[in-house]
Amino acid sequence: QSVLTQPPSVSGAPGQRVTISCTGSSSNIGAGYDVHWYQQLPGTAPKLLIYGNINRPSGVFDRFSGSKSGTSASLAITGLQAEDEADYYCQSYDSSLNAVVFGGGTKLTVL
Amino acid sequence: EVQLVESGGGLVRPGGSLRLSCAASGFTFSSYSMNWVRQAPGKGLEWVSSISGNTKYMYYSGSVRGRFTISRDNAQNSLYLQLNSLRAEDTAVYYCATHTITGNTRYFDYWGQGALVTVSS
Numbered sequence: 570q571s572v573l574t575q576p577p578s579v580s581g582a583p584g585q586r587v588t589i590s591c592t593g594s595s596s597n598i599g600a601g602y603d604v605h606w607y608q609q610l611p612g613t614a615p616k617l618l619i620y621g622n623i624n625r626p627s628g629v630f631d632r633f634s635g636s637k638s639g640t641s642a643s644l645a646i647t648g649l650q651a652e653d654e655a656d657y658y659c660q661s662y663d664s665s666l667n668a669v670v671f672g673g674g675t676k677l678t679v680l
Numbered sequence: 681e682v683q684l685v686e687s688g689g690g691l692v693r694p695g696g697s698l699r700l701s702c703a704a705s706g707f708t709f710s711s712y713s714m715n716w717v718r719q720a721p722g723k724g725l726e727w728v729s730s731i732s733g734n735t736k737y738m739y740y741s742g743s744v745r746g747r748f749t750i751s752r753d754n755a756q757n758s759l760y761l762q763l764n765s766l767r768a769e770d771t772a773v774y775y776c777a778t779h780t781i782t783g784n785t786r787y788f789d790y791w792g793q794g795a796l797v798t799v800s801s
Contacts, residue, residue: 571724603783603784603787605787613793614793614794615717615725615775615788617788617789620780620787620789621782626789658725660725660787660788661785662785666742668727669727669786670727671724671725671726671727673724674724674725
């Protein structure tokens with residue numbers, strides 16, 4: 570059971586927009602800790618996608634965007650492409666656990 | 681270009697030990713805190729341990745504290761994880777990763793390709 574809750578799967582057709590939610594609590598996202606997002610393509614290491622809730626590292630397309638409100642955060646992907654098919658993870662910090670925490674991951678399927 | 685290359689994974693019996701290594705290049709290794717993050721087969725990511733650049737501070741997740749030891753050799757640009765008293769639930773791909781601190785938390789900006797540790801009799 571992950572501290573941060575993500576939907577196990579989402580799907581969308583090419584060109585569509587999808588969002589992935591990440592729900593936490595008052596000891597992590599709700600306490601004001603930043604949320605970061607990673608993309609993990611099949612058989613590869615995770616790659617940083619969004620940091621500090623809304624920021625994209627150099628080289629990440631602006632089709633990817635992040636937001637945060639209250640005890641939740643979201644990753645939005647617009648103009649869905651086949652190569653976006655991957656697992657996506659949110660990450661933050663939990664003050665009760667004194668540890669970095671990840672969401673359980675969301676598998677994105679491009680139909 | 682930042683490169684992180686893990687090695688030392690393998691098959692080990694329950695209760696056994698293993699030492700993972702991570703060779704770093706492309707950045708000033710001693711200036712960066714380093715981490716180990718693991719992923720059990722078909723499961724999500726789990727932060728395991730962190731060590732500061734000057735080795736003064738080490739942190740562990742509750743699931744490995746007392747069994748795993750993180751260390752580094754800045755002269756060799758290498759990060760290590762000593763895994764003792766291994767259990768079946770420690771079976772995972774272990775990634776080394778750098779982190780950057782932003783405001784009140786950290787994110788993992790560079791990752792190695794991972795080393796598979798399998799604990800089984």
